Structure formats: C-alpha cells, structure tokens
Amino acid sequence: MTQQPDPLHVQEFLAGIVDYPVSKEQLVRNAEQAGADDEVLRALRTLPDRTYDGADAVSAEVAQGT
Numbered sequence: 001m002t003q004q005p006d007p008l009h010v011q012e013f014l015a016g017i018v019d020y021p022v023s024k025e026q027l028v029r030n031a032e033q034a035g036a037d038d039e040v041l042r043a044l045r046t047l048p049d050r051t052y053d054g055a056d057a058v059s060a061e062v063a064q065g066t
Contacts, residue, residue, distance in 0.1 A: 004043050004063065007060075007063050011058070013034040021054075023052075024050065024052070027058060031044055
C-alpha cells in the first residue's frame with residue numbers, strides 16, 4: 001500500500017468547497033481545478049464512491065488510507 005498524503009495537505013486543495021455534501025467526483029474535480037499534486041489526486045480518486053458531509057469526513061477517509 002502506498003502512503004497517503006497528510007489530510008491537512010489534501011484540505012488545502014478542497015478549500016474552495018463551501019457547500020457540502022459533495023460527491024467523490026466533485027472532490028476530485030475541485031482538487032484538479034485548485035492545482036492538486038498527483039499524490040493528493042490519487043488519494044481522492046481512491047476514496048469510497050459516496051457523498052461526503054464535510055471536510056472532516058474527507059480527512060478521516062484519507063487518514064485511513066483507503
């Protein structure tokens with residue numbers, strides 16, 4: 001398993017999301033538009049395909065290293 005990025009680093013690229021809940025696809029799209037690096041995009045793309053209620057839910061999933 002590859003190492004996951006720091007959840008705080010991931011949040012830097014999701015700061016533009018103000019209206020949760022959002023889908024995984026919306027998370028990835030926002031991060032791409034914000035200029036996220038490959039490590040962050042890989043982590044977001046490997047998240048479970050569901051709706052996320054807030055930044056804490058995203059951080060928790062990233063920290064788990066799904």
